[in-house]
Structures are given as structure tokens and as C-alpha cells.
Amino acid sequence: MPTDAPSNLPPVLRPEHPPVRSLDDLAARFAGEVRGDAPGVTLSGITLATADLRPGEAFVAIRGVNRHGAEFAAAAAAKGAVAIVTDAAGAEIAASAGLPIVVVDHPRAILGDLSAWVYGTGPGDDLPLLFGTTGTNGKTSVSHLLEGILGQLGVVTGLSSTAERHIAGQVIVSRLTTPEASEFHALLALMRERGVDAVAVEVSAQALSRHRVDGLVFDVAGFTNLSHDHLDDYADMREYFEAKLPLFRPDRARHAVISLDSAPGAEVVERCEIPYVTIVTPAIAADPDADADWIVEIGEERQTGTQFTLSSRDGRSLTTIVPVIGRHMAANAGLAIVMLLEGGYTWDALVAALDASRGGSGRIDAYLPGRTQRVSGEKGPAVYVDFGHSPDAFEKTLAAVRRVTPGKVVMLFGADGDRDATKRHDMGRTGVEGSDILVITDHHPRFEDPDSIRATLVEGARRARPDAEIHEYSPPERAIIEAVGLVGDGDAILWAGPGHQDYRDIRGVRTPYSARELARRALRDAGWPVPEPVWPVPYPEDETPLSDPTRAW
Secondary structure, X not given: OOOOOHHHOOOOOOOOOOOOEEHHHHHHHOXXXXXXXXXXXXXOOEEOOHHHOOOOOXXXXXXXXXXXXXXXXHHHHHOOOOEEEEOHHHHHHHHHHOOXXXXXXXXXXXXXXXXHHHHOXXXXXXXXXXXXXXXXXXXXHHHHHHHHHHHHOOOOEXXXXXXXXXXXXXXXXXXXXXXXXXXXXXXXXXXXXXXXXXXXXXOOHHHXXXXXXXXXXXEEEEEOOOOOOOOOOOOOHHHHHHXXXXXXXXXXXXXXXXXXXXXXXXXXXXXXXXXXXXXXXXXXXXXXXXXXXXXXXXXXXXXXXXXXXXXXXXXOEEEEEEOOOOHHHHHHHHHHHHHHHHOOOOXXXXXXXXXXXXXXXXXXXXXXXXXXXXXXXXXXXXXXXXXXXXXXXXXXHHHHHHHOOOOXXXXXXXXOOOOOHHHHHHHXXXXXXXXXXXXEOOOOOEOOOHHHHHHHHHHHXXXXXXXXXXXXXXXXXXXXXXXXXXXXXXXXXXXXXXXXXXXXXXXXXXXXXXXXXHHHHHXXXXXXXXXXXXXXXXXXXXXXXXXXXXXXX
């Protein structure tokens, strides 16, 4: 049985030809006290994790919630570490490892700048253009849309999102929404080696709070929206909002594009400390009359995509299609286009790539893994798998599915265990209000009781619509079979939560699992034609996990 051990996680990538740095220079630059034999010691990288450490690198030992990283100094030495960087308490713990130690006051706080120095990826270095997107929902979609449009412009791209890391066409599954600073700077150095010209980065609030994007200055920062989420990490919505604002300061970004679709967008504008432009999508905005520099007007909506027109105050406009359903996805695409414009790409080039009436393809050529991704065929019920896991995401995506579905809409979802429990009632409410039939199941229970999680979701739904048709099934392997049994030709299922992920976290074990493949199998077993998958699946076609729907894979 697989485990959530480092060996089962995607690899941390390094530049093939990293700079070589002197340990003495490191100590001098970061005001560190050197203990042990440092003269002549050089390093070619740094890491926070011994599992990822490579010979010749320095191990940065940081105090965690339960343990100090310095406790792993001996393991670091055994794997070829040349030095330890830690605080005074860590230095005492790590002394017996026999490596030279650089003692600094706050290793976590300097990790970004330290990483930038080690890999030569700081603000003054020769780097690709950096586009960073933050917000509650839409970060991943905007990042992939940026990459897609850049590809249409002929640009060699890099990407770092919740779903994947891309390096000039190479695809690696992601570990964190935003990687640790040491990992990100190494990734950026590798992208530079491979000729990447522009990088799209998903920037979470946690990344800003936990110093994961320190040492970087984005050329353009984008803000999508703010809604209820992540209150397991932040005391309240105000603290969550404040955590995102540092991205809009001169030490973090040079230009900004701010969406006014959610009410907090106006405050981001008020407190933005860098040059900015604004954008609004009246069809979904909290204030449809908000005065913005750019407007996204929604056109025809189909199961294959959403048409929209992006126009500016000065009379420029282009019309194109984003290849997924949803007005919110058109809003994401509009934001991406304006971010590229602010990054220096010309309006004429963007029009020529995207607008069919002026020689373009007429659509954005982007793949958005697990974002309202249709996994069903042309005949039978439409089944969409989506990563959305907040009430706001549910509301927008269900509305999008409703507009392109002639029949009934079934909503299937679960909730994360050991995460923000305050949103669960609202998840149940929005799920039942936007669907004809609600099916509650499990998601990542982690160490929480899945029965209790489902009960809270059902309770929220029942409060909102006591007379609604609500089903509860566990595990999700059974739930999707039951959901497919509730629909026919012209109906739709939205399975929200799992999206692109290929595992479930069950008591700390990453268990192989693909909602997309399970949905295809359930449709096929029900007699509906399904297309061949275009993504990797976690188990071979000849294995049949659906044959035992009670098994928690």
C-alpha cells in the first residue's frame, strides 16, 4: 500500500549547472555566525528536507510545530550535505553531525533571499518574465490560461500551479500549491537553463505568509477574487485577506491586474502600492456597474467552451473562446489576457493569436486539468470533474453547468478532513441550491471521521432545502456509480473536489485514486460511450476498482 512518504511524492527539480557558492560568503551575506570548519567549503544548492537533499548542498534546519529540523542533521550529513544553516537552538542540536554550521536568527525568514542568492534567481538576475496570480478561486485556471496564450504567442513557458509544474513542455505533478522557496528558486533556475521566457505562478495566501515566494519580484501580479476558505489557517476572513495583500507591494511585484468581480477587489485597489489596472465581468460581479479599465462580456455558452469579448476604455476589443464552461472561466481568461498585456506583450499580437475575426484561432489553446473537465462522451449524461472545494466555487460552477444542461443537474461532492470545517454547512447549502439532486460522499478524510464530515454536509443541505432529494454514499467509488444511475441523456453530473488529483489522503496514506477514470468507468458500465482519456490514470485498465464499490481505494 502506498504511503505519503517522500519517495511517493514528485521529485524536487534542480538546475543542471547550479552556481557554486562559498559557505563563508553565505555567512557574510546573511550575517551568520560560523561554527566548525568552514574555509574552503562550497555548496551547489539548499533544501529544507533531507529526503530531497543532494550531495554538495546545504541543509536548512527550521523549527517545526513538533520538532526541530536540526534533529535530522545526521541524516543530512549521511546524504552528502556540506553544511547546516539553522538558528541557535538548532545549532546545539546539530553539533554532533560534524558539519560546519551557519547560525542565523530566523532561517525561515531568510530562506527566500538565501535561495535566490544560491541559485542566482533574485530580482537583479537575468530571469524569465514572472506572472503571479492570487485569490481564493481561479488561481490555477488563470495560470494555465496564461501558459496557453503564451504558447499561442510562440513563447517558451514555465508554470507552477496546484496541479502541475511545467518546464518548456516537461510536466511534473505538483506537491504544494506554491513550492517552498528553496524548491521554487531551484525550479526557476532550471527553467532559465532550458530557455523559458515566461513563467505563470499560482501564489496562495499561505505562500505569502510562509515565505515561499520570498526573494521573487513578479513582473505582473493578478487578483481573482476572495471568498470563504482557508479558515483553518487564518483566524477570520480579514486575516485571510490581509495575507494576500503583500503581493501588491513593490518588493513583490511591478504591476498588477485586479478583478473587481468580488467585493474585496475594491479594497485591493485602495491598498495596492504598485501601478495597476482593473477588470470586471458584469455577469458575475458583486457590483456589475463597477468602473473598471477592462470589461469581460459573456457571449455564447456551450458545453465545449464559453465565448467572451474583452474590451477596454480606450476602445480596444477582442472576442475569443475559453475552452471550458462558465462565466467565471471567461473572467479568468480576461484577467490572463490583461496580465500579459501589462507584462509587455502587444495588443496586436494577442488579437492575432486569439480573435478569429482578425486571423486568430478564435479560442484559447489551453488545457486546464480538473477544472470543469468533461469526461463523458457526446451521447448520454454530461459528467464534469472539478477541483472547486469552496461554496463560491460550487455556486459559480453549478450555475455554469445549469446553463448548458437541458435536463437535471446532479451535484456530487465531499469535503476535506482536517481543513476548514467552518465552510461545510455553506458547501452543503450551495450544493443543494444549485442542483436538482445532491449526492454527498467522501473526499480526503485525512485523520478525521468521514461519517462526521458527511453528516455536517448533509445537515447544511437539509437546512437550506428540507424537501430536496439528497443521497449519501461512501466511498466515492460507489457514489459515482449511484450518481450515474440517477441520470440519463441530457442530464449532467458535477463531481466537485477531486479535480486533477490522483490520490485520496486517508489517515496519512496517499491512496491511488482518479475521479476522472472512475467517472469514465461508471459511465461505461452503465452503457454510455466514453472518450479515451488524455491524462495518465493511476492504475491499469485491466484493474477494476469499481467492481468492489465498498472498498476505500
